[in-house]
Amino acid sequence: MGIEYRIPTDADWPAMVRADGRAFGEVPTEAQIAERRSTVDLDRFRIAVDDSQIVGVAGSFAFDVTLPGGATAPAAGVTWVGVTATHRRRGIVTELMRLVHQDADDRGEPIAMLFASEGGIYERFGYGIASTMRFVEIDRTTARLRPDLPVDRDAVRYVEGDDARDHLAAVWEGHRRTRAGEISRDPAWHDFVHELRERAADGSSATFHLAHRDGYAAYRIRSKWTGRPMNTLELVEFVPVTAQAHLDLWHTILGVDLVATVASRNLPPDEALPMLLTDVRPFATTVAKDGFWANVLDPGVAFGARTYGTADRLVVEVDGVRWAVESDGDESSCRRVRTRPDLVTDGSSMGALLFGGVRPSTLEHGRRLTARTDDVLRRADAMFVVGPAPHCSTWF
Numbered sequence: 345m346g347i348e349y350r351i352p353t354d355a356d357w358p359a360m361v362r363a364d365g366r367a368f369g370e371v372p373t374e375a376q377i378a379e380r381r382s383t384v385d386l387d388r389f390r391i392a393v394d395d396s397q398i399v400g401v402a403g404s405f406a407f408d409v410t411l412p413g414g415a416t417a418p419a420a421g422v423t424w425v426g427v428t429a430t431h432r433r434r435g436i437v438t439e440l441m442r443l444v445h446q447d448a449d450d451r452g453e454p455i456a457m458l459f460a461s462e463g464g465i466y467e468r469f470g471y472g473i474a475s476t477m478r479f480v481e482i483d484r485t486t487a488r489l490r491p492d493l494p495v496d497r498d499a500v501r502y503v504e505g506d507d508a509r510d511h512l513a514a515v516w517e518g519h520r521r522t523r524a525g526e527i528s529r530d531p532a533w534h535d536f537v538h539e540l541r542e543r544a545a546d547g548s549s550a551t552f553h554l555a556h557r558d559g560y561a562a563y564r565i566r567s568k569w570t571g572r573p574m575n576t577l578e579l580v581e582f583v584p585v586t587a588q589a590h591l592d593l594w595h596t597i598l599g600v601d602l603v604a605t606v607a608s609r610n611l612p613p614d615e616a617l618p619m620l621l622t623d624v625r626p627f628a629t630t631v632a633k634d635g636f637w638a639n640v641l642d643p644g645v646a647f648g649a650r651t652y653g654t655a656d657r658l659v660v661e662v663d664g665v666r667w668a669v670e671s672d673g674d675e676s677s678c679r680r681v682r683t684r685p686d687l688v689t690d691g692s693s694m695g696a697l698l699f700g701g702v703r704p705s706t707l708e709h710g711r712r713l714t715a716r717t718d719d720v721l722r723r724a725d726a727m728f729v730v731g732p733a734p735h736c737s738t739w740f
């Protein structure tokens with residue numbers, strides 16, 4: 345018998361979590377199997393079944409993603425993509441991705457997004473890198489904020505338990521619209537993540553929450569005593585909505601005693617802390633890599649919803665289809681046309697153009713895009729790149 349592809353039921357749930365665990369090298373406990381259930385909508389998942397055993401899983405979360413300029417669009421956050429080792433390289437994930445994209449399309453979601461375990465998998469499915477992720481290490485023993493900065497020393501307080509959960513959820517709603525790539529988080533997500541953060545993990549403490557009226561920071565401490573304190577402060581999340589919150593939160597974080605290193609895997613590429621320091625060198629980017637990947641399922645809706653840096657009109661041809669992207673400085677639109685293209689690109693580069701994290705001229709240098717003239721390329725850079733660098737601080 346061949347492989348059967350279908351929507352999982354509640355009865356499939358434990359086996360589905362175990363199959364996903366096998367693909368990622370984890371053995372879930374009964375408690376983990378139970379607590380993860382609230383985070384997924386099974387109707388958005390597809391499983392591959394061979395002789396009654398689940399051998400492949402893929403699905404998506406529903407959320408709104410912020411586009412350049414602050415408008416949001418519904419998106420499918422593709423997740424749980426895994427095929428067990430016994431069944432790899434038989435086209436199972438290809439079929440699962442087709443079904444998950446079909447589901448997103450049927451639901452009217454113009455964008456699919458994901459974080460990739462490996463860089464070689466997803467381009468064939470229409471995804472391109474839409475943001476840069478960086479890992480940072482700050483030598484706290486030498487990092488000093490410039491003395492002239494107007495720090496409000498009364499603005500930050502520790503919060504715990506439900507107060508922390510509620511503060512994070514409220515601040516997140518304001519924050520997510522300030523940067524392209526950030527996504528909405530539903531109450532089940534806040535509850536699930538809060539529960540996980542209440543526990544110690546991988547040798548680090550449970551999470552401490554710093555609240556500011558316009559932001560928050562969450563961190564764990566990894567203890568290390570080698571005759572002198574050498575703790576690492578692992579910054580789980582850093583969410584300042586205003587420049588003042590940004591400064592006040594960094595002031596508190598850099599003041600946590602017994603910490604030698606502040607480490608983060610979740611700061612946006614344009615994080616401004618180095619400029620606030622008397623010496624930039626204590627702030628080191630240790631890894632710069634692909635962040636979230638995007639697949640533009642419906643260019644007309646997605647490009648018509650974002651704003652642009654200039655009032656202009658450029659025709660973009662992607663995989664033989666031409667789209668006129670137009671902005672009058674206020675309203676935007678994206679419609680299918682037959683006229684001569686200004687830019688020609690491939691489907692996987694559309695995510696970079698949509699979120700504005702890569703300049704069209706960089707795509708051109710990378711042989712991912714051609715422009716009719718040099719002037720068109722300059723206009724494209726000015727039109728598509730606007731606002732803060734795209735970043736998605738929510739792992740899914």
Ligand SMILES: CC(C)(COP(=O)(O)OP(=O)(O)OC[C@H]1O[C@@H](n2cnc3c(N)ncnc32)[C@H](O)[C@@H]1OP(=O)(O)O)[C@@H](O)C(=O)NCCC(=O)NCCS
Nearest residue numbers: 367425426427432433434435436437438459460461464465
């Ligand atoms: C990655 C994974 C899902 C691929 O599943 P699969 O069913 O073997 O994939 P398919 O057989 O449908 O392969 C489709 C194509 O992708 C290629 N491919 C698959 N995995 C790849 C990888 N890790 N790197 C590069 N190419 C890959 C295949 O060679 C095939 O290419 P082709 O169409 O030119 O022949 C599977 O290997 C897996 O579960 N890995 C561990 C978990 C994981 O990393 N999941 C991704 C989470 S983001």
